[in-house]
Each structure stands twice: as C-alpha cells, then as structure tokens.
Amino acid sequence: MITVITGGSGSGKSAYAEKMVTDFGDLERIYIATMFPFDEESHQRIARHRQMRAEKKFSTIECYTGLKNLKIPPKSCVLLECMSNLTANEMFQKDGAGEHTVEEILEGVRSLQTQAKQLVIVTNEIFSDGISYDTETQGYESYLGEINQKIVGMADCAVEVVYGIPLFFKGNAEKFTEKKDR
Numbered sequence: 001m002i003t004v005i006t007g008g009s010g011s012g013k014s015a016y017a018e019k020m021v022t023d024f025g026d027l028e029r030i031y032i033a034t035m036f037p038f039d040e041e042s043h044q045r046i047a048r049h050r051q052m053r054a055e056k057k058f059s060t061i062e063c064y065t066g067l068k069n070l071k072i073p074p075k076s077c078v079l080l081e082c083m084s085n086l087t088a089n090e091m092f093q094k095d096g097a098g099e100h101t102v103e104e105i106l107e108g109v110r111s112l113q114t115q116a117k118q119l120v121i122v123t124n125e126i127f128s129d130g131i132s133y134d135t136e137t138q139g140y141e142s143y144l145g146e147i148n149q150k151i152v153g154m155a156d157c158a159v160e161v162v163y164g165i166p167l168f169f170k171g172n173a174e175k176f177t178e179k180k181d182r
Helices: 013-023 040-054 083-092 098-115 135-154 173-180
Strands: 002-006 029-033 058-062 077-081 118-122 157-162 165-170
Touching (some): 002 013, 002 135, 013 118
Parallel strands (some): 029 058
C-alpha cells in the first residue's frame, strides 16, 4: 500500500507520517532520509532527527540519489522523507539523474512498492505561493509536480496535512483504517 502525505512547511505532515507508520504496528520500520547534509547545521539537524526516530524504532537509510537501487527488508514499513529533497538531489547533485529525474524517481518508488508492505511518502506543497521563479526553479517545480501527480496516481491514499489536521483526498479515514489493519 502507498500513502502520500503532503502539506506546507510546518504543517505537521512529518509528525503525521511518523504516527501513521507507528500505527501500522510491529512491522520493521525503515526511514529513508533524503536531506543532503550541506553544512554543519544540517549535520546537527540530521543527528537530532535520527535520535528522535530511533526512539520510535526506525532504522534510517540515507538516500540522496538512486532510490531504485535500495534494497529493504521484505514486508517492512517504509517512510520516505521527503520527495522534495530527493527531486532536488536528483536534479542538481553530480551523481543525480538530471533531466531524467522524473523517470528515475518513479522507478525507485515502484521498486520500493514491490519490497515494502507499507510505503508512506512525504512531499511538500510548494505550488500555491504565487511567486514567479527563475527558470531552474520552475524546472524543479515542474518535475516535483509531475512526480507528485504520478505517485498520487499510484497511491491508495493521499492526505494533505493543514495545521496538523489530515484532509483525505484519495481514500478516506475509515477506509484507510480498514486497510492498515490487513
């Protein structure tokens, strides 16, 4: 099962995603972290987040590019955080997919889907600020928008978190509760 969770910065989407994963029960929990550590502050943030996840019994895998190459334990519960970082990494890192970012990421999601019992993907809602950006940023927005549309198309459930409140756009709370107990 795939669940996509989106929301703006500070919306509560990450906390909601982690709670959803822990609510799946005693499945092995894998956290795929995509934030590339650029500086000391990001290294500290990553360390702090790793420690917080360890308390929730997550094993962390750092994956900045090449999602399709990951091998995870069968029937585990995977939290991919977040699609926005992964897209930027694939576009701009020297070992990234560049103009093939969309295809590369979708192949990675399909690979995880075949391995995991539950796959929860977090992405950012970045499209409603009304600001016109430079060409490179517009390319990023275009790729992320296409990826988000396609993974929601693959998903069983799509949720936007607003002010900590989950709004179901695909699937619904009752149906989701039934599915997660299977």
